[in-house]
Amino acid sequence: MGSAQAFEFQPFGTNLPPVDLHGFASQGYIYNSGHNNYLGGYSSDGSPDFREYGINASVAYNKWRVGAQFFGQKLGPYGDDQIKLDWGNVDYQATQWFGVRAGRVKTPRGLYNETLDLDSTRTFALLPQSVYDARLRDFNSSFDGGMIYGNIEMKKLGSLDYRAYVGSISLSPLSGASDYFNNDIPYPNTKIGMDATYGGSLFWNTPVQGLKVGYSVQMFNNFNALRTVSPTSSLWRGTSLYLRQTISAEYTRDKWVFAAEAGRDSANYWVQGFGNDFQNYDSYYGYVSATRQITDKFSLGTYFSYSDQMEKCPPYAPFNTDDRQGDLALAGCYNFTSYLLAKLEIHYMNGSGMLFNTPTGATANQPRNTRDNSWAMIVAKVTLSF
């Protein structure tokens, strides 16, 4: 996965630093066998509604850096090709062990959350969905606020990368996150939001060359949604704290990269009129993956990803759910040039616990008892980057 040619221009004259311009555009295709519509809209018929594109510019001078990226996507009904500010921030790195970044900042979570859209940096077209659910991009990708970060040198013990942040995330009822947190019953959200998000990550770059391990935590404070339950009535559902934790390990040796991550999301939801702790949500998920660069241009990868989402509703036990889904993937990536690549990926899906059952659209009418629980998914993608 070689270097891509960048564009550089000097709007401030030759005595001042240049502006770097980079970007990417990808178009994919998702096909699900059987009748499950998962990820790209009406994907049981095959769907081209799977694309991302972005352009960024940045300029750096001594300890300061300023940059921004605009981004658009379509993943089934989500994104709708609307161009948004993906990240845009001012960064000041005072020393190796302390820096500050403020604005719209990529959320540090696990190994790959900050690089969700960077096809040119990995073999897989889809990251393991149990940890990096593509439908939750609006929710996962970035936050508005501030972050401190740094690298602490520990000599023979390696080094530590830390990040800590606080901010907020704006969410739309039309986002994938809205459907994700509304998957217990198919009533639409008309509002969704939170007071604040905060968290951080700590990664140890171990003395073993190529091995790093880490822990990430993210919290959403007063995360709630207004749900329409009938033409004349709505009610709020929310949680004072949604907690998300991930442990990660990655080992790079020669042409191999091995990775494993595991996580847990938990929340106790209150529902307006029904009191606190009405629904208890617990989700366990993780994956193991391996990739190998076969030739300069071609790489292969595989992963097994697993998710188990449990929802318990103490007063109404029949509404308890336990949604599981396994995903065994095999992927190939071919770099035609340093700026053009193509990927092909085959997934064997066991279980259907990550499917949505939304009030309308491609993922409507997918109650649990009608889903295929063993199916195949094929994903193809072409990406241009510079």
Add this chain to the structure above:
Amino acid sequence: MNPTIHSFTMAAAVLLASAAMLQAEPALLGNKGLTGQALDADSIKAVLLGKKATIGDTRVVIVIIKGSESQEAFLEGHIGMSTDQFNTYWRRLYMTGGGSAPKNVDTEDEASKVVASTPGAIAVIDSAKADGLTVLASK
């Protein structure tokens, strides 16, 4: 030791040392504005991986050469990455607001020119081509 053998041994040692000095080896070279800065192994790693964005107060501009054996050996030795892996690592940083993009060039001669003319620029270049540049670290 026989004085003849001793003299011969000394002469051979001097010749070998001279040859070693003349022999090109990969070095981390920088713009002359970085004169006086020497990097130890930990600092080399921190700079190359973008953990340390400046040397002194000057923003580092990494210059990456396409297909350079010296660079490949240096990166492998200091950070355990091939040039391709190094490019991918940096792409993850600058595409997400986490660092400034390196400059990519095709040859060592081109890299020397970019380093010479760009404040804060560094590159792994054959030490024989260090004319006018600052040696920050060798091997």
